[in-house]
Amino acid sequence: MSDIMTPIPFGKLMDWIIKEHKTGSVFGVKRPFIADKKNTATIFGRSLETPFGPAAGPHTQLTQNIVASYVAGSRFFELKTVQKLDGEDLPVSKPCIRAEDECYNCEWSTELYVPQAYDEYVKAWFACKVLAKEYGLGSMDGFQFNMSVGYDLEGIQTEKIDRFIEGMKDASGAPIFTECRQWLLDNLDRFENLTRxxxxxxxxxxxxxxTLSTLHGCPPQEIERIAKYLIEKKQVHTFIKCNPTLLGYDYARRLMDEMGYDYVAFGDFHFKDDLQYEDAVPMLKRLQALADEKGLEFGVKITNTFPVDVKQNELPSEEMYMSGKSLYALSLSVALKLADDFDGKLRISYSGGADYFNIEKIVDAGIWPVTMATTMLKPGGYQRLEQIGRLFAAKKAPVFESVDAAKVRTLVEGAKTDRHHVKAVKPLPSRKINRPVPLADCFIAPCQEGCPIHQDITQYLQLAGEGKYEEALKVILNKNPLPFITGTICAHNCMSKCTRNFYETPVNIRRTKxxxxxxxxEAVMEDFKAPAVSSDKKAAVVGGGPAGLAAAFFLARGGMKVTVFEKEAKMGGVVRNVIPAFRIPDSAIDRDVKIIEAMGAELVNGKEIQSIETLKKEYDYVVLALGASQPGELRLEAGEPVNALEFLAEFKATDGKAKLGKNVAVIGGGNTAMDTARAAKRNAGVEKVSLVYRRTRRYMPADEEELAMALEDGVEFAELLSPVRQENGVLYCKKMVLGDLDASGRRGVAETDKIIEVPADTVIAAVGEKVPSGFYEANGIALDSRKRPQVNPDTLETSIRGVYAAGDGLFGPATVVEGIRDGRKAAEAILGKGLAEDLFKLSDEKTIADRKGNLAEEDVTETDSSRCLSCSSYCENCMEVCPNRANIALAVYGMEKHQIIHVDYMCNECGNCRSFCPWDSAPYMDKFTLFANEADMADSANQGFTVLNVHSGACRVRLLGNEFAYQSGTADERVPEKIAKIIETVICDYSYLIL
Known part of the structure; x- marks a missing residue:
């Protein structure tokens, strides 16, 4: 497909706006911001209803982008930079944006030709003024456009750029100005409030x-010449973009490392080659004096983006520009230096990681207007601006007096520990589902897809939010017989997948469970009735841990008589006997056990099974849920480590009075290691616990939550150490060093000759447990090369007919919910039928729309379901994150969910939708596509269609590699019913999409 965007004629845009507005949105923005016309700021001699808007970037390149931003609340628009190099002459690698966490890009100015960009800006000028009056969004003069030009004086003085600047100052002679004005006059009857x-x-x-943008390496003399030219010759208010390189390499590197961005690579080249701070200060003072003399406003724009190296194929370039949360502290640091040296009198406009959580404080410090890009590139998109608008609607409009250096200093220091800006200890896991996006019905909930048992999460969250806990628990029990255990200690992969991670923090699904x-x-148990036994077969389950209990639950639900044999005194397995009580109380386990009993399973404690053959004489089927009971091995040159599970069992049995000494070293980096270290820290007589791991905590396999709890408990992390021997209360370790990042983002590790001493009266090894291969071998079960039972992956049946393996005893230590998955899989194989159904109810559209774009942290005083975005009903991530609005959600008659189509002519292949689509796909390449014409269709490999005649419904369609003529509204076996409905809907209800 082509990455060249096709600007939409003004009349077509207005037709789109008018028709879409009748359905409750404008370019996908469903909650318009209504400004207070009386509460306005003033800058550049003009009114400004809100002190923020989109930065010179992807959100100010096309008219529809600017309009969407205006409707959502923006009133200051830094238009995308124009320069002498434009259109096809401008090399931009694609994709060019990566915004999953901190943001990177490798594009810098408009991809349109400068005259096209000019037309887009004038069209947007008219459109925003019309919408202000027609829809009551504010004053027609309540917003401002700000030109962004670059990158050298020669280029700015070219006829092309000079014509652009003069045309923006006075567009009265421009054909596009006349066209827009005349269209509005000719179509006044379509408006209710807009007058002649x-x-x-x-x-x-x-x-x-x-706003002047200069390339890295531009000398101070050139910057000053350009600024003087703009002030003296062009007579415009002028801001100069400043780069974080003003801070110096050492400061920038130290700050980035301190905040967890040590993996972001950059050298000192730009710091040496760019404008130096000692040159910047006198230059800015001279320019300030010149502007004052000419009666113009002058200031700096902080900041330009920060150049870093491409190390992991993030983007198809050698260098890229960093922005977003990681740029925030750097940008504010530049502001602080200037505020100090100019006594706050130098005006500062801001961009660099601003969002809902910090923008109010930035403006309060005297820094405004504020422009943003990264926050709008994430789910919620433009709609995030409306929440920001509400912040400023509730307070008096800012008046610039000075920049408060003390407040800026507080912001800089706070950013260093603010979790909205520091990098998480653990890298964010991929939220992708390992399947391609379908052409239709693509809405799914990543939380459910990430859950091993595919729990109906959005359904029970919705019920819990309504206070219907009985109904919510019934939904949970449909697939999960252990709600108390999983509600307490589940590893919650669902939360790692939650779309809310792109907002602030995931919905607390586990807590809601x-x-x-x-x-x-109580209500569920009171009405609980065990199903009647309907099978003449019987099943035995060996092991009363999560997998065994789940197998028993589902077998009993399916009508089979089942008995669980557990060698310990109580059911619960590792959860009961190993996981510390500070993690989960026995009362929670007891309640889950009662659920299994209520389903009709017989539970036998204190009985260890040795012979499967003996068991099969009485039972037709056997499920082996033995757990990973064989200790992992760690060999030292001297000293004998204690096994982690053995210690945890002793810790629990002795109520925290195991004999460990004062100093304990725990070796390992998984969740069990964290439990072990936390338990050791609580053990009587222990003063210091060191967690020894050969890499850094970023590369530990433990969940971030587990790492955080260990740190909170006072566990000391002894990173980059490989244990060698333990002697005389000391664990001797070799110092390790990390190597370069590989393509996967993992760093290699190598030994050094340096020896580090870690105090250790006791060494506990938490290096992973193994399956009980001896038991399997003794009972004739075939094992694989890793001494694990060979099973049919679809049924979990072993080499012995009628004998199944499940849980940790199958593939090794895993999570509780994976054990439940295995237990149900074995039960379904035994019974030959499914034992749980997928439950879905479409969420209320307005309720979810009102949550989109609103950043809100978890409130522990209420159920967290109010933050759920109900992705299985209304995902629309690709639509929200597209700056150009090139992905559209259609309401299709006869289809329960909206359908997504991609509009080819509005797309520049930035790639942002790929980052946020939950499928392993890029919507701009993989969704059903609307093309403007046959030529554009021929220039693309996408499946899609073009409308040849909107009145007759004649189309050209490409599906499954075949291209053919198609008549909308007629039956054609080559076009599936859902695709036919999508095409017909576009022609009938969304004709404004057809150019």
């Missing part, structure tokens, strides 16, 4: 201010 006087009163003075279990338990 309003249209004729639209000023041609689109812009009276410029526990709340549902606690709130609905």
């Amino acid at each position: 006087d309003d249209v004729e009163g639209i000023s041609p003075e689109v812009c009276n201010c410029i 526990l709340e549902s279990a606690e709130g609905g338990y």
